[in-house]
Amino acid sequence: xxxxxxxxxxxxxxxxxxxxxxxxxxxxxxxxxxxxxxxxxxxxxxxxxxxxxxxxxxxxxxxxxxxxxxxxxxxxxxxxxxxxxxxxxxxxxxxxxxxxxxxxxxxxxxxxxxxxxxxxxxxxxxxxxxxxxxxxxxxxxxxxxxxxxxxxxxxxxxxxxxxxxxxxxxxxxxxxxxxxxxxxxxxxxxxxxxxxxxxxxxxxxxxxxxxxxxxxxxxxxxxxxxxxxxxxxxxxxxxxxxxxxxxxxxxxxxxxxxxxxxxxxxxxxxxxxxxxxxxxxxxxxxxxxxxxxxxxxxxxxxxxxxxxxxxxxxxxxxxxxxxxxxxxxxxxxxxxxxxxxxxxxxxxxxxxxxxxxxxxxxxxxxxxxxxxxxxxxxxxxxxxxxxxxxxxxxxxxxxxxxxxxxxxxxxxxxxxxxxxxxxxxxxxxxxxxxxx
Amino acid sequence: xxxxxxxxxxxxxxxxxxxxxxxxxxxxxxxxxxxxxxxxxxxxxxxxxxxxxxxxxxxxxxxxxxxxxxxxxxxxxxxxxxxxxxxxxxxxxxxxxxxxxxxxxxxxxxxxxxxxxxxxxxxxxxxxxxxxxxxxxxxxxxxxxxxxxxxxxxxxxxxxxxxxxxxxxxxxxxxxxxxxxxxxxxxxxxxxxxxxxxxxxxxxxxxxxxxxxxxxxxxxxxxxxxxxxxxxxxxxxxxxxxxxxxxxxxxxxxxxxxxxxxxxxxxxxxx
Numbered sequence: 001x002x003x004x005x006x007x008x009x010x011x012x013x014x015x016x017x018x019x020x021x022x023x024x025x026x027x028x029x030x031x032x033x034x035x036x037x038x039x040x041x042x043x044x045x046x047x048x049x050x051x052x053x054x055x056x057x058x059x060x061x062x063x064x065x066x067x068x069x070x071x072x073x074x075x076x077x078x079x080x081x082x083x084x085x086x087x088x089x090x091x092x093x094x095x096x097x098x099x100x101x102x103x104x105x106x107x108x109x110x111x112x113x114x115x116x117x118x119x120x121x122x123x124x125x126x127x128x129x130x131x132x133x134x135x136x137x138x139x140x141x142x143x144x145x146x147x148x149x150x151x152x153x154x155x156x157x158x159x160x161x162x163x164x165x166x167x168x169x170x171x172x173x174x175x176x177x178x179x180x181x182x183x184x185x186x187x188x189x190x191x192x193x194x195x196x197x198x199x200x201x202x203x204x205x206x207x208x209x210x211x212x213x214x215x216x217x218x219x220x221x222x223x224x225x226x227x228x229x230x231x232x233x234x235x236x237x238x239x240x241x242x243x244x245x246x247x248x249x250x251x252x253x254x255x256x257x258x259x260x261x262x263x264x265x266x267x268x269x270x271x272x273x274x275x276x277x278x279x280x281x282x283x284x285x286x287x288x289x290x291x292x293x294x295x296x297x298x299x300x301x302x303x304x305x306x307x308x309x310x311x312x313x314x315x316x317x318x319x320x321x322x323x324x325x326x327x328x329x330x331x332x333x334x335x336x337x338x339x340x341x342x343x344x345x346x347x348x349x350x351x352x353x354x355x356x357x358x359x360x361x362x363x364x365x366x367x368x369x370x371x372x373x374x375x376x377x378x379x380x381x382x383x384x385x386x387x388x389x390x391x392x393x394x395x396x397x398x399x400x401x402x403x404x405x406x407x408x409x410x411x412x413x414x415x416x417x418x419x420x421x422x423x424x425x426x427x428x429x430x431x432x433x434x435x436x
Numbered sequence: 437x438x439x440x441x442x443x444x445x446x447x448x449x450x451x452x453x454x455x456x457x458x459x460x461x462x463x464x465x466x467x468x469x470x471x472x473x474x475x476x477x478x479x480x481x482x483x484x485x486x487x488x489x490x491x492x493x494x495x496x497x498x499x500x501x502x503x504x505x506x507x508x509x510x511x512x513x514x515x516x517x518x519x520x521x522x523x524x525x526x527x528x529x530x531x532x533x534x535x536x537x538x539x540x541x542x543x544x545x546x547x548x549x550x551x552x553x554x555x556x557x558x559x560x561x562x563x564x565x566x567x568x569x570x571x572x573x574x575x576x577x578x579x580x581x582x583x584x585x586x587x588x589x590x591x592x593x594x595x596x597x598x599x600x601x602x603x604x605x606x607x608x609x610x611x612x613x614x615x616x617x618x619x620x621x622x623x624x625x626x627x628x629x630x631x632x633x634x635x636x637x638x639x640x641x642x643x644x645x646x647x648x649x650x651x652x653x654x655x656x657x658x659x660x661x662x663x664x665x666x667x668x669x670x671x672x673x674x675x676x677x678x679x680x681x682x683x684x685x686x687x688x689x690x691x692x693x694x695x696x697x698x699x700x701x702x703x704x705x706x707x
Contacts, residue, residue, distance in 0.1 A: 383490070388527035390511035391487050391520075392537070392600060393544035398552055399512075402540070406531030406583070 008062035009038070009148065017066045017152055024122060026130055034140045034150035041144040048143075053326045053358055054268055054297045059240050064212040067097035067154035067184045077206050079176035082234060082423045085200065089169040090115040095206070096181040097154040108167060114160040115171050118186055121158040129158070133188060137218035137246040142270070145242040149184060149216045156185030156215075159199055163192035163222070170198040170228075170417065177203075177211035177239060187217045191225035191253075198228040198417060203263070205236030213264075217245035221253040223277060228256045230420050234427070235263035237292055243269045251277030251306070258415050259315075260424050261288040261296055262431075272301040275309035275337070285414045286315030286346075289428050290323035290355070297326035302344065304337035304370075315346040316411045318404050319355035320433065328360040331374065335366045342372040349407050350380050351400075351432070401432045439465045439502060439518070441486075441608045441639055446497035448478075448485045455481045455700070457664040458497065463639040465607055468653050470675045471643045473661035474683050476700035479643045480524055482661070483610040487521035488514050501608075515541075516548035518607030522597040522614045524643075528585040534596065535566060535580035538603055545604045569602045573629050590617030598626050601633060608639040615649040627652030650675050660686055663696030 014035050018028060043061075044051040079093055090104035092115070099117035114121065121129070134140060140150030157173045177183050183203070191197055205211055213235060221227045227247075235241050241264035249255050261267065273282045282302065290296055302311035317325050331342040348357035359376035381403050389399035408428055415421040441463045448456040455478050463469055471479050485492040486499055488511040498505045506514055529537065543556045556562075570577060573595060585593050594617050601609055611630075615623045627649055630640070635653060642649060650672075658674035659666045662683070667690045668674065678686075687694040 382527075384527050385529050387489055387511060388523065389529065389537075389541075391515055391523075392541035392604065393512050393515040394540065395512050395544075395552060396510070398540070398544075402532055402537070403529060406529055409531030409583075 008064075009066060009152070011035075011039070013066055013069070014151065017068065020068050024125065027122060030134065031151050034147050035152075037141050038144060038147035038151050041147055043144050050299055050328070051268075054266070054295065056266065056268075059266070061212065064180070064182045066152050067182055070181065079174050079204060079206065081174045081202050081204065082232065082427060083172065083200055083202055083419050084422065085170055085172055085419050087169050088172045089167050089197075091172040091174070092117060092157050094155050094173070094175045094183070094185060096176075096178055097183050097185055099155055105169070111165050112162040113165060113167065114158055116158055118156040118158045118188055119154060128190070129188070132190070132220065134216070134218065137220060137248050137274070138216055138244060142244060145214050145268075146216070146244050149186070149214050149244065153184050153186035153216060155183075156187050159189045159197065161191045161195040161197045164194045166196040167198070170200050173199065173201045175201070175203045177205050177209050177213065177235070179207060179209040179211070181209065181211055183211065183213045183215065185215055187215075189218065189227065189229070190220040191222050191227050193223045194225060195222060196226040200230040200232070200417065200420060202232040202234060204234045205239055205263070208236045208238065210238040211235065211240070213239060213241045213243070215243040217243065219247035219255065221247060221249045221255050223250045224252045225250070226254045228417060230258045230260070230417060232260040232420065232423065233263050233267070234260070237263065237265050237294060239264045241267040241269070245269065246272040246274065247282070248274045248276050249280035249282055252279040253277060253281070255282045256416060257282065257284045258417070258420055259284065259286040259298075260420070260427070261286070261298065262427055264296065265294060267296040267298075269297070270299045270301070272303060273311060275302070275304045275311060276306060278306045279308040280306065281309065282311045283414065284313040284315075285411050286313065287408055287411055287424055287428070288315065288317040288325055289320075289431050290317070290325055291320040291431060292323060293321070294323040296324070298328075300327070300329045300344070302331050302342055304331070304333045304340040304342060306336055307338045307340070309337060310341040311343065313344040314411055314414070316349070316408050317346065317357060318349040318351055318407065318428070318432075319357055320351040320431070322352070322354040324356045326358045327376075328362070329374065330362045330364065331372050333365040333367050333370050333372065338367045338369045340367060340370040340372065342370070344374045346376045347407070348376070348378040349404060350378065351404070397433070401429050404432045405429050437502075439607050439639070440500075441519070442498070442500040443482070443486070444498040444500060446482070446485065446499065447495045448481055449493050449495050450481065450491055454495070455664050456485065457696070459664075459666055461659065461666065463608060463641060465639045466636050467657065468635060468640040468642065468655045470650055470655035470658045471641055471661060472645075472658060472675060472678050474697060474701070476704045477661040477697050478664040478700070479661050480612055481664075483521050483612045483641070483643060486610060487511055487519060512544065515604070516545055520601055520604055520606035520609040522601060522609065522611045524612040524616070526585045526588075526593045526597055528583070528588070530583050530586045532584050533580070534582055534584055537584045538566065538580075538600065541600070542603050545606075566603065569599060572632060573599055573602070574625060575599060591619070591622055594618055594626070595622070598629050602629065605633070606638060608641070610641045610643065611649075612643045613645065614642075615644055620648065623648040624652065662686055662690055663693035663700070665693055667693055
């Protein structure tokens, strides 16, 4: 039985979508090809291995139009975000998949840095963008959400940092959805050789909106370049969140990727890092906090293609109420990738007897001179810890909050952007209500 | 009026198994009491029951702070009203820095009416006081930045308990084998610290097997626990006698309590 019987997003709707946009031919052609793939694919069902634990039968895409089909709801407020970034190199605010404001430090602009809505960056698209947009770090045939995104993406952001340019201040991308609307934003980041930048992306829903996010992220980290990247997803608990996020790291490039997964009703995220060059390095700091009936599924892949690469993925998850998480991690090491050092770990803290966490670590190693370790733990808030703290005057709730925050501290300690670390700690501490 | 902690005919069970069979004890602020007894006699049970550990269920009797029965109070209420228990085996809380833990604890204990989310004691004053007390205990300041009891040696844990005692300045403190795991110098230091913290302003109940801690903190009263009851109470000479001669005389004199104690020793040994 197909998971979803009604067919949304007809060819007619897609043609309407295209006609609302004035885009170069190369892009329109790519969109049409992706739409063909979309039509040929089914929505994922629980017979697909990645979706065995993630049931989307309650997801009704026909409720949501393609980007731009309905105007944003007025008077639902302006996106504010949770990051207290004192100063930024540039900021893009987007509502329902279209940018409402974009700033960029003028001295950076003079140095050739681009930070703008991706849609706005296409008029005079440089050759490398035409060549690489969704060809290197995005696979539109992966599943139906990927195909839909590739066909109908809108808004999002383009960050390009030329060779050797080091940007101290963070770039900030804040994306929001209004009630009944969608965000199909695509993020394309390219750091040339020896460039450095920090990009903080956060999402939220205005007025607890019911929404649909179908996103894509491409990060291209050049030789010896250094990118600090943050995805802080704080969608409302009525938002469906599907995303394909991939980074490609060149020789001796370095990526620090912090994930804050807090929001959404149901999330299915594929996070992939391709260690493409010799000596590429990547560190992922993952934090998840779920409550109510949230379901968050993260599928990570650390793919070592060349030698001497290191990857270090650490996820920490706390689950409250009847929420559920799925974490499926894979380290894949190609035969060429000798001297790889790969690490992955997921620790779960259960705050409720009704919550459930599935962790499935995996290794596929084809090189013989590597060091790869993986692991996963699941535990509860220890009664003796609670008593110890209470015997020193903490209320039960203060004690639980402190213990849960302490559980995340190890991953917070790895986050090198202080405002992100603080926002994560704050968000988690305020969510902890009780534990049993 | 001198504050008084009174234990009246206290019966305590753990997992439905009776451990304490009617304990009576009265401690006034300024007094030092030694609680001695063989393994399994129920000394820690008494301490944990006074602190309100949820597994240690009071089946009958009273724990009175002045005239108020605190049996139904949560552990944090007890702490905020001046009761402190130094753990025999302190618990590690990974990821929580000692300084942050102590600042929050100090705030709550000094402001018993504080509600969650209200201001903590000012950082500057707190740091100054913490630094001073750590200095008195000859503790490296690095200690405050470490996670609570996480990876601490036995001795470090015990010193951390004394530091907490020093910061929280309770009315009544139960020290559960705070001297075990410490070498002779550390015991002397701990004893001096306890004296400095203000032995005279606290009611102390010292649970110990050793005489060192008592040497520096001579008890006015010595209680002997056997089989879940206090079978004898005496002065400092009783502590000296027990330390020198062991519990044979006590066991022979109270055969019924001794039988209960032996049963508990077997449980503890997992037989």
